[in-house]
Amino acid sequence: MVPTALEHQARLEVRNLGGIDETAVMFEPGITILTGRNATNRTSLLRSIMAVMGSDDASLKADADEGRVGLEIDDDRYLRTFERSNGTVTTEGEPFLDDPEVADLFAFLLESNEARRSVAMSEDLRELIMRPVDTESIRTEIRKLEREKSRIDDDLDDLDDLKAELPTLEQKRSRLEADIEEKRAALAAKEDEIESQDADLNETREEKQELESRLDDLREKRSTLERVRSDIDLQQESIESLTAERRELEAEREELSNASVGKQADLSDETDRLRERTETLEREVSDLQDVIQFNENQLDETGSIAAHLHEDTDGSVTNALVDESVVCWTCGSTVKTDRITSTLDQLRDVRQEKLETIRTLESELNELKDQRRTYQKQQKQKEAIEQTLDDITGEIEDRETRLESLREEREQLNDDIEKLESEIESLEAADFGDILDLHKEANQLEFKLGRLETELDDVTDRITTLEERLTKEDRLRSQREEIAAELRELRTRIDRIEENAVEQFNEHMAAVLDILGYANLERIWIERVERTVREGRRNVEKTLFELHIVRSTDTGATFEDTIDHLSESEREVMGLVFALAGYLVHDVYEKVPFVLLDSLEAIDAERIADLVEYIADYPEFLVVALLPEDAQALDDTYARVTEI
Known part of the structure; x- marks a missing residue:
């Protein structure tokens, strides 16, 4: 209970x-x-x-x-x-x-109640029991969480790659530090040797200063040349990367529909048409309801008069009404009451058909709105891509201009270095040959040392970046577990509701049949099955609620029967129990x-x-x-x- x-x-x-x-x-x-x-x-x-x-x-x-x-x-x-x-x-x-849908379906069980009638009319029981569930919203949330989970998985994969990269970087840093120490020691030794050689030279101060000046210029030019070469490589890599990105964006732009604006206009026209059709049907339904209610009230009043006349001791009037005829309040002719009742039933059917059409049109309107939002989003994407393409094209042009300038600078530096080397060679003399070689070797050591120190700085920065990113791993894994749990809950929510509905119906149907004691009616139960059904041009797997009715013979044998052979009383009871199952599944008693x-x-x-x-x-x-x-x-x- x-x-x-x-x-x-x-x-x-x-x-x-x-x-x-x-x-x-x-x-x-x-x-x-x-x-x-x-x-x-x-x-x-x-x-x-x-x-x-x-x-x-x-x-x-x-x-x-x-x-x-x-x-x-x-x-x-x-x-x-x-x-x-x-x-x-x-x-x-x-x-x-605020929303009476579940109450109309499962709490207000008048004669026309849809859940109550659904069993007798052999309608789609699963569709009706699931109608209050916003399955599309659940699927949308599932897709959203799946995208978020995929993004986190990608981030975690990247972190795994980074963790694999970290030991290699640590080894490289240790090797670079050892190489730097070695180069510093070699440079110190070379400078000591130069200083020793300088003490033994008797060259004039002017000659020595001129030679050292040329050597300093040569060292500076070579350092600048190396920087320019590095900048050229960097610019070329950037241009290649930007060019590849531009190709990808151009391809993405081509994939987007060029006719989005036109399609939006078509969708707007179709939306207006469906909205006008819906409003027309709603007015017709309202008019039909007024007609139905008026006639029901007239029938109620006629019934009251007839009941009063039956109580009269004079049988003449009563006998005149035995044939259950009435004077039609619309045309004035005498008709049977059941003809008016039949006409009212037809009007109710028409009203129900129009309500079904309204629901279909509202569904189509929602689909059109979704399509229009999709086209609007595509148009915004296209505009954003075009703006990005303009920015990338401008940046490529700037970098190509810079690249050309660097190449010209490189050529000038090569010429300057060649000239300096020629000048230094002309200054060489027998007494200066050894010291000149020592300076050249020292220059090379300083250059290599600078390269090693720059590389060490890059490796150290990369290690720091990786370590900072790896601190996010625990948070990402925790987020992934939460999303996975939410996905499991969402993916099984619909199944749980369906299973609960079947369980509630079967349980209460068995209890009610036991209490009411219908002869030779052994069991009525619902089975939740997967069936391949035809939808349009495709075959799809669909969950269905199959109704089973088991009867017994006088000899005790059982057989499966159909709903067509149930009595009206049995069908009414079955419809009420189905409505009760929906009442419990959707917790209507709480609302x-x-x-x-x-x-x-x-x-x-x-x-x-x-x-x-x-x-x-x-x-x-x-x-x-x-x-x-x-x-x-x-x-x-x-x-x-x-x-x-």
Whole structure:
């Protein structure tokens, strides 16, 4: 048993709704029986409860321009008002529910209730039970989380690669540090040797200074040349990288539709057309509802008059009404009541078909809106790509200009170095040959030392960057675990709801059949299966709820039967149990305090009593409309409303 909400009293006030002029009813927690003959406004009262709860399945009294229904539960008040203007009825106010869909499906179980009728009509039970579930929103969230998980996986893969790179970099840093120490020691030794050689030379100060000046110039030029060569390599690499990026962006731009703007215009036109069609259908549905309600009220009043006349002791009038004929209030001719009832049924079917068409059109409108957003996004992507391409082209041009300048500088430096080397060679003499070689060797050592120190700085910076990125690994793995858990929950949510629905139906169907004791009806159960079905031009795998009915023969043998062979009573019970399963699966009892029952005449009185008492375990308020002879089968302690 599902625990009900906290117990409250509920007071309902109704004016000018359905066939009701004005009434007020107090409901206590538990079962309330609306007892009376047909056309005593029992259904109008139930629809009034539905209206104040938020349902649109209620209508203004045919001869009234305004109406209202209010509900007071403890200190909370809820109100719906109805006003007729220019042939159209508008509603205002604050109902109990913002969205009445689950209540309309699984709590307001009047004769026309879709869940109640779905079993008898062999409709798609799985679709109906899953209708309140926003499966597309779940799938969208799954796709979003999958993209986020993929991004984190890529980041973690990169970190794994970085961890593999780190030992190599550490080894390279150690090797570079050792090479630098070796080069520094060799340079120090070379400088000592130069200093020793300098002490033995008797060259003039001017000659020595000139030679040293040329050597310094040569060292500086070579250093500059190396820097220029490095800059040239860097510029060339950057140009290649930018060129490759430009090619990728151009390819991406080509993939985007060039006709996005035109498609958006087409979609806007189609959206306007569907919206106008929907508004037209909604007006037609509203008009049909007014016609249906008016005729229902007329039938109710005719029934009341007939019931009153049957009580007359004079049989002549009563006999005149035995054929159940009435004077048609539209054309004035005498017709059978069942013909008017049949016409009303046809009008209800037309209204239902139009409602289905409206739902289809709304679905198509949502798809068109999604497509238009997609095209708008593509257009923005294209504009962003074009801006980026302009920036890249400008940067490539700047770098090519810089590259050309560097190449010219390189040529000039080569010429300068060649000239300096020639000048130094001309300054060489026998006494200066050895010292000149020593200076050249020292220059080379200094140059190599500079290269090693630069490389060491690069390696050290790379190691620092890797170590900083690796500190994020624990956070990324924690995020990935959270996303994976959320994905598991989302991916199984739909399955869990479906499995729960099947379990609830099978469990309660078995219990109800055991209580009601239908002869030779052994079991009714639902099986959740995967079937390959045809959708358009494709075969797709689809989850279905298959209904099974098992009967037994007089000899005790069992066989599987079809729903067509069930009695009306059995079909009604099965529909109510299916609605109860949806009520429990979607936790409707947490949102809606009322369950409403009507049109149970196909079930015998004793079974009605057992079924009502079974269902009463779940809602806080169970309101049941019954004929007097059926109401007698229920406990006298239950609250009864006999006049509305």
